[in-house]
Amino acid sequence: MTTPNKTAPPPARVAMIQTGQALMSLRDSGYDLSAAIAEVVDNSIEANANNISIDLIEGDGKKHITSIVFVDDGAGMDPSVLQHYLVLGYSTRWMRTDTIGKYGVGAKLAALNFATKIDVWSRQAADAPWLHVGFDLVKSKAAEEAGEENPFGIDPPAPRDLPPEATMHAPKGAGTVVLWSAIDRLQHGRFASDANQLTIEVQKEVSRIFREFIDGGIRISVNGTALAAHDPLYKMKGTWADVLLTKADPEKLRGGGTKHYAPQVIADREPIPLKGGKAYLTVVLYPEEVTRRRGLGGDELAKRLRLPENEGAISFMRSRREIAYTNVPRIFPRGVSEPDRFIGIEVAFSPDLDDYFGVRNVKRGVEPHGELRDKIRAKLTTYIPTARKLLENRWGKAAQKEQVHAGEHAAITEAVKEVGHVLPKGTPQPADDKKRRDAYEQLAKDTGHAENQKEKDEYIGRIKDLPFVLESVDYPGKMFIDIQIIDRQVIIRVNTRHRFYQELWKPLQELSKMDPGAVSGDDAVKAARRSVEGLSLMLIAYGKAVAMEENGPEIHEDLTAYWGQFIDTLMGKVKGVI
Ligand SMILES: Nc1ncnc2c1ncn2[C@@H]1O[C@H](COP(=O)(O)OP(=O)(O)O)[C@@H](O)[C@H]1O
Ligand SMILES: [Mg+2]
Numbered sequence: 001m002t003t004p005n006k007t008a009p010p011p012a013r014v015a016m017i018q019t020g021q022a023l024m025s026l027r028d029s030g031y032d033l034s035a036a037i038a039e040v041v042d043n044s045i046e047a048n049a050n051n052i053s054i055d056l057i058e059g060d061g062k063k064h065i066t067s068i069v070f071v072d073d074g075a076g077m078d079p080s081v082l083q084h085y086l087v088l089g090y091s092t093r094w095m096r097t098d099t100i101g102k103y104g105v106g107a108k109l110a111a112l113n114f115a116t117k118i119d120v121w122s123r124q125a126a127d128a129p130w131l132h133v134g135f136d137l138v139k140s141k142a143a144e145e146a147g148e149e150n151p152f153g154i155d156p157p158a159p160r161d162l163p164p165e166a167t168m169h170a171p172k173g174a175g176t177v178v179l180w181s182a183i184d185r186l187q188h189g190r191f192a193s194d195a196n197q198l199t200i201e202v203q204k205e206v207s208r209i210f211r212e213f214i215d216g217g218i219r220i221s222v223n224g225t226a227l228a229a230h231d232p233l234y235k236m237k238g239t240w241a242d243v244l245l246t247k248a249d250p251e252k253l254r255g256g257g258t259k260h261y262a263p264q265v266i267a268d269r270e271p272i273p274l275k276g277g278k279a280y281l282t283v284v285l286y287p288e289e290v291t292r293r294r295g296l297g298g299d300e301l302a303k304r305l306r307l308p309e310n311e312g313a314i315s316f317m318r319s320r321r322e323i324a325y326t327n328v329p330r331i332f333p334r335g336v337s338e339p340d341r342f343i344g345i346e347v348a349f350s351p352d353l354d355d356y357f358g359v360r361n362v363k364r365g366v367e368p369h370g371e372l373r374d375k376i377r378a379k380l381t382t383y384i385p386t387a388r389k390l391l392e393n394r395w396g397k398a399a400q401k402e403q404v405h406a407g408e409h410a411a412i413t414e415a416v417k418e419v420g421h422v423l424p425k426g427t428p429q430p431a432d433d434k435k436r437r438d439a440y441e442q443l444a445k446d447t448g449h450a451e452n453q454k455e456k457d458e459y460i461g462r463i464k465d466l467p468f469v470l471e472s473v474d475y476p477g478k479m480f481i482d483i484q485i486i487d488r489q490v491i492i493r494v495n496t497r498h499r500f501y502q503e504l505w506k507p508l509q510e511l512s513k514m515d516p517g518a519v520s521g522d523d524a525v526k527a528a529r530r531s532v533e534g535l536s537l538m539l540i541a542y543g544k545a546v547a548m549e550e551n552g553p554e555i556h557e558d559l560t561a562y563w564g565q566f567i568d569t570l571m572g573k574v575k576g577v578i
Helices: 019-026 033-046 079-084 106-114 137-145 195-209 211-215 240-248 300-304 338-342 351-357 370-406 410-420 433-446 453-463 499-513 521-547 553-573
Strands: 051-058 065-072 115-123 131-136 175-183 219-222 264-274 277-285 313-318 321-327 343-349 468-473 481-486 489-495
Touching: 019 106, 019 137, 033 051, 033 065, 033 106, 033 175, 033 195, 033 321, 051 195, 065 195, 079 131, 106 115, 106 175, 115 137, 131 137, 195 211, 195 219, 195 321, 211 219, 211 321, 240 300, 264 370, 277 351, 277 370, 313 351, 338 343, 338 370, 343 351, 343 370, 351 370, 370 499, 410 468, 410 553, 433 453, 433 468, 433 481, 433 489, 489 499, 499 521, 521 553
Parallel strands: 051 219, 313 343, 468 489
Antiparallel strands: 051 065, 065 175, 115 131, 115 175, 264 277, 277 343, 313 321, 481 489
């Protein structure tokens, strides 16, 4: 700062933009690689391309990506538009609300975020020459520093052959080729461990961002791989998930093909009315082939299905193009938990509502605010718990199915094993080998352990030395329990068709397996009330059964006394095994 001098002439006007430095600063516009690539794909889609190819090219022998080439078979640009392609703020659709792009900065900022050199070729007909324009930030900045005139000017398009990287995908007719080179921002460790990882990451993101277009038939390929849509809602057919699940399906389609695994739809494009338009909310619970049993949300298949990243994520779709797939803070009722990775959520809106979504010139991220945020939240307050509950029910059933086969009461009978030694010995019911063998074979059959010899032997091996065997089995009739004594071993079968099991035991079992956050207080209290009722009724029924004894109730005194005593001992010694 110099002190103003009264005799000096007034200072001349200065340019508002110091172009070279401003462009350097604008390089940090916050794009990640996939979001930057998506800007170029947007432009191709708006030019009505049917085929778009993206190639990430390793250039320096160190597994760094040094250039990216995009080829489309869209309408192409006339020379004037082409010359303006590189002009910051230029758009043929400036501030329109029926297009994807509207700011006229995407193509440039995205490129500069990673590269310092941009080249574009375009033509509008098969018989027209390819015309080229280019920009080199480093050169232009040097020219600016050297005081050259108009160092950031863009020359008129001139005919030039396509670069070798593009010839493989070159369209027969009209189209556009964009080449980003001198990429200096994709070194090791900055975004991904190596070029390969980075390419996979881009495939993954692009297949989700443009899923509607891929689903509609537009072909997008990354390094030669045509992308299958990745739909975090599981509604589209023939997606990446369908392909994976078909492969993993034991009942693969005969004659090949890809099966569709449909989600359970909880809210289907539910309108969210706002001033100026509507947004639409969709909530789904993933198909059973995906939710499977509890605890598998992080296994190999889950990872390949990209479940972990879906936990709490909402996909925001603007003009059928995803602009964010993100966790919005505090929008989930009671916070996000692991099972939420099986819930798909989408909010779709048109660009009229950009203000509500906090859409920025960099098509990355949204911040739904005010009224919109409140309305999404209000809806999720009912839909998320519904989805969570459905999931818990599913998992309850899956566990139930498993347990009837795998010893529902295994934990208890194991714990009771030790206590067995301290209880009075009782009257043995001698059994020879054959009788014993027959009894176990029958039990194995009843409990679903008789599919093959190996399974049967394993099961019998596991139970034969236990003092008590308790199994839930499915058999018709009103019988609640069946007791069989083999020597001193007590085998108890509980009938899973009995009302006591269905209405008290089973719901309690399921409740006991749930994530506490997924149980409503209402459900817990209801279950507790029904249990108290059921236990009381069971005792009343026992009393009534004793009263039916023709030889008088005295005959049951021992039974009742022992029963009471053993309940006391067992409950005293066995605690917290479930
Ligand atoms: N692949 C393409 N095919 C045809 N025209 C294109 C293509 N890419 C860019 N353009 C033209 O270049 C202009 C500038 O692109 P961009 O900076 O992304 O701005 P925006 O998409 O916001 O209009 C677009 O408005 C469009 O007219
Ligand atoms: Mg654009």
